Amino acid sequence: MLATLGGHVELTTENMSEMMSLVEAKKMRVLAVTGKRRFKNAPEIPTLKELGYNVVIATGRGFVMPAGVPKEAAGAMESALKHAHDTPAYKESADRNMFEDKYLGSADFTRYLLKSQDELAEFLKAVGLLK
Numbered sequence: 001m002l003a004t005l006g007g008h009v010e011l012t013t014e015n016m017s018e019m020m021s022l023v024e025a026k027k028m029r030v031l032a033v034t035g036k037r038r039f040k041n042a043p044e045i046p047t048l049k050e051l052g053y054n055v056v057i058a059t060g061r062g063f064v065m066p067a068g069v070p071k072e073a074a075g076a077m078e079s080a081l082k083h084a085h086d087t088p089a090y091k092e093s094a095d096r097n098m099f100e101d102k103y104l105g106s107a108d109f110t111r112y113l114l115k116s117q118d119e120l121a122e123f124l125k126a127v128g129l130l131k
Contacts, residue, residue, distance in 0.1 A: 004028065015059060016042065017097035034058070039098045055123065058100055060116065062109050078106055 001019060004012040005027060016039060022028040032048045033039060034057040048055045063081060065074055084090055085103045094101040104112055124130035 001028075015098075017099075020098075035100050041095070041098050060109075060112065061099075062104075062113075074106065 001012050001014055001022070003009045005022070011031070013034070016030070016033070019028055019030075023030055030042070030045050032046050032051055032053075033042075034048055034055065036047070036049075036056050036058075038045060038047060063077070065077065082103060082105070091101070093099075121130060
């Protein structure tokens with residue numbers, strides 16, 4: 001973001017919540033969002049798909065534990081995280097910070113990470129950044 005503000009690079013990718021103050025101050029302009037759909041808090045900003053680019057990139061946030069943690073401990077942590085996710089306080093925070101809110105348990109999150117890794121590698125190969 002600093003390199004873009006300083007004129008050293010032409011664009012950057014950032015989380016919306018982290019740059020909205022700069023957008024509101026007319027220091028930066030949002031060109032598109034990378035998710036599947038527009039943000040309800042900023043419906044005027046198109047998605048990359050709407051602009052003709054077949055790209056969908058979400059920012060995943062997750063928790064991991066060391067390999068070998070007992071299944072009971074991992075299960076207890078997963079239950080606690082699910083409980084926290086389902087609270088009104090978290091929902092309000094996710095909405096305010098423009099998070100695409102989707103909970104995935106450990107098995108689904110593992111599948112998501114593996115799929116994302118494959119999709120990113122395909123994209124990087126297509127644009128010549130990965131051999």
